[in-house]
Amino acid sequence: MVWTAWLLPARAQQSAPAPAAAPAKPKPKPETKPATTAPKPAAPAAASGGAQPKLLGQYGIWGAYTASPGGKKVCFVLAKPGSSETNPPNRPRNPVYMFISTRPADKPPVTNEVSLVIGYPFKAGTEATAQIGTTNFALYTQQDGAWIKNATEEAKMVDAMRGSDNAVVKGISAKGTQSTDTFSLKGVSQALDRASQECK
Secondary structure (H helix, E strand, O other): HHHHHHHHHHHHOOOOOOOOOOOOOOOOOOOOOOOOOOOOOOOOHOOOOOOOOOOEEOOOOOOEEOOOHHOOOOEEEOOOEEEEEEEEEOOOOOOOOEEEEEEEEOOOEEEEEEEEEEOEEEEOOOOEEEEOOEEEEEEEOOEEEEOOOOOOHHHHHHHHOOOOOEEEEEEEEEEOEEEEEEEEEEOOHEEEEEEEEOOO
C-alpha cells in the first residue's frame, strides 16, 4: 500500500526529492529540532521491512494498525476523508489519508504525530489548515504531505479531534487548485486508544 511510506517520521519525509534508491537527508519541521531518523523509503516494502501493517481494529472510518519498519515497532491510525472537493471542481487527485502515528523506538519517542497525504503536490511555500471544531491549526506542507506547523500544538490538535465531529483540511495545489477534505472523527478516540495499547 502506498501509505506505508508514511510510517516513517514526518521530519524524514520533509526533504528534497531524491532518486528512488537514494535516501534523502531529514529536514526539520519549523519550530522543532532536527531529527536523526530513518530516511524516506523508495517503496512501501522498504517502509515496512517487507511486512504488511497489521490491522488491530476498525472504528468507524478509522483503522488502528501496527507495523515494524526496520524492526522498530510503529502504531498508527488512519482514515480517508468522507468527502473531498476541489475548486475548480473534479480535479484528479491521488488517494487522501490522515495518519496519527506513535513511534516508541524513536529518540525521543514520538506519540500521536499527525500527518496527511493530500493526493497532489502542494503549492510551494504555502500552508494548509485543519479546522477541528472551532480551532484552526496551521499545517506545514512539503510535496504531497502536511504536518502540524507548531509541534507544541500537536497534543492539543489530537485532543480536539477526540472531542469533535469532523476535521476539515484545506490546501492549494501547485497548479492553484483549492481542496477541501472532510474527515469524520467518529471512532478516532477508540482507534487511538487501541493503537496506544499496542505501542505502550
